[in-house]
Amino acid sequence: MLLTYQYRLQPNQEQAATLSHWGELLRRHWNYALGQRLDYLRRTRSSIDRCSLISEPIGEIPARVDYYSQAANLKGTKSLFPEYKDIYADCQQQNLMRLDKAWKRWLVPDKSGKRGGKPRFKKQGDLCSITFPRVNSAKAGANLNSSTLKLSKIGEIPVILHRPIPDGFDIKQATIVSKADGWYISFALEDNTVPTSLPVDKIKSAVGIDVGLEKFxxxxxxxxxxxxxxxRKAQAVLARRQRKLARQSKGSNNYQKQANKVARLHLHIARQRKDFHYSVAHYLCTTYDLIGFEKLNIKGLARTRLAKSILDVAWRTFLNILQAVAVRRGKHTQEVDAKGTSIECFNCEERVVKDLSIRIHNCPNCSVCLDRDLNASLNILKRTVGQPFAACGGLVSRQPVRQELSFVNLRSPRQTAFSG
Structure with a gap:
């Protein structure tokens, strides 16, 4: 199992400038390598039913361009541009590997037939990460000793180890990331011990969860x-900072300072949301052994008028975090079909069609009256325990239901006004 631990770096001004310079050189190399691939694609492809001489460039057809050919040209790049000699060689190779993965995701569909988007040219500041594939090994470009990180051709940088790296974990690679509030390093840790999942016959508690916008x-x-x-709560502050940014001369020092303030506010919101998601996930995994949730088309829902609210709650991110936490803690999760969960009555399975504005489920067949979201979560629970976990000890499909909801008070993240 691979885990990622992220720590803050404290480079001096010279080291920070060197890291920024490396990022800029890698960005230029990315754009050049991507241009090579696109040029090869334009010159070698042709429609089946028509000639491409009119719309495509005429000239010598280049050799096939892939990761191996571009990695072999790194020596030529260093001879033409001596500044690339200052970058650790593995970092340049990792940059090409990242481009190769993005290229293959675009051209080659996955098992479900989906493909990724077309790789883009990166403008200044877009490429903000540098990867060292080897750590604490022979010829490694990064070595962590206590709270000091030694990087090849950069030197020693203090690291704030706010939590220790667990014993027995191997550091596979290190990625240095530039964020709005400074530099960070992410260690990819490999744990050879696979967490043991709870046996199915020992599952004693199960729950169905229904995500929404009125209630999370x-x-x-x-x-x-x-x-x-x-x-939503940070919109007023964000609007003021963005208005002030729009009044600055683009490219000036004041523009860069104000743009950094806007970026820091977005980073603060993202961290609040992530902390909240982990708090909810740990609460559910502590309370229940089996958690069922809906399979939602969140990408399609985000194209509706409720897009801002849907992206603010970030259902997909939360569900991914929930599944990761469940695996680490040996609990089970189950994704079920979402069709009809809000319409069907959990008690008699009668279809009660209602508008989204109606928040109460009132069944005319069995006279059940309860919250609409509670009815949906009960249907999700029924579909969950009726799938591969039907033999759960002590679980029944129809359980007593309280008519009123009680709100859970979690360990709330810092929700104070942002002042950074």
């Missing part, structure tokens, strides 16, 4: 978690 989620035990609205 509602459980089948009639508990609800309020929507934090981190972005």
């Amino acid at each position: 989620l509602t459980t089948s035990d009639a508990e609800a978690i309020a929507v934090p609205l981190f972005y």
Whole structure:
């Protein structure tokens, strides 16, 4: 299992300038390598039913361009541009590997037939990470000793180890990232011990969760978690900073300072949201052994009028975090079909069609009256325990339900006004 631990770096001005210079050189190399690939694609492809001489450039057809050919040309790049000799060689190779992965995701579909987007040319400041593939080994470009990180051709940089690296974990690679508030390093740690999942016959508690916008989620035990609205609450401050940014001369020092303030506010909101997601995920995994959730088309929902609210709660990010936390803690998660969970009655399975504005489920067949989201979470629970976990000990499909929801008070992240 691979885990990522991120720590803050404290480089001096010279070291920070060197890291920024490396990032700029790698960005230029990315753009050049991407241009090579696109030029090869334009010169070698042709439509089946027409000639491409009119719309495509005429000239000598270049040799096939891939990672191996571009990596072999690194020596020629260093001879033409001596500044690339100052960059650790593995970092340049990792830059080409990243481009190769993006290129293959665009051209080669995955098992489900989906492809990634076309790789883009990066403008100044877009490429903000440098990867060292070897750490604490022979000929490694990065070595961590206590709280000091020694980088090849840069020197020793203090690291704030706010939590220790667990014993027995191997550091596979290190990635230095530039963020709005400074430099960070992410260590990819490999844990050879695979967490043992709870046996199916020992699952004693299960829950279905229904995510929403009025409430962040509602459980089948009639508990609800309020929507934090981190972005909505910061909109007024963000609007003021963006108006001030628009009045600055683009490219000036004042423009760069104000742009950094806007970026720091976005970073603060993202960190609040991430901390909230982890708090909810750990609460669910502590309370339940099996967690069922809906399979949602979040990408399609984000194209509606509710896009801002949907992107603010970040359902997909939360569900990914929930599954990762469940694996680490040996718990189970189950994704179920979301079709009809809000319409079907959990008690008698009668279809009760209602508008989105109606928040109460009132079944005319069995006279059940309860919160709409609670009814959906109960349906999710029924579909969860009816799948591969039907033999769960002590679980039944119909359990007593409280009519009113109770809101859970989690360990709330720092929600104070941002002043950085």
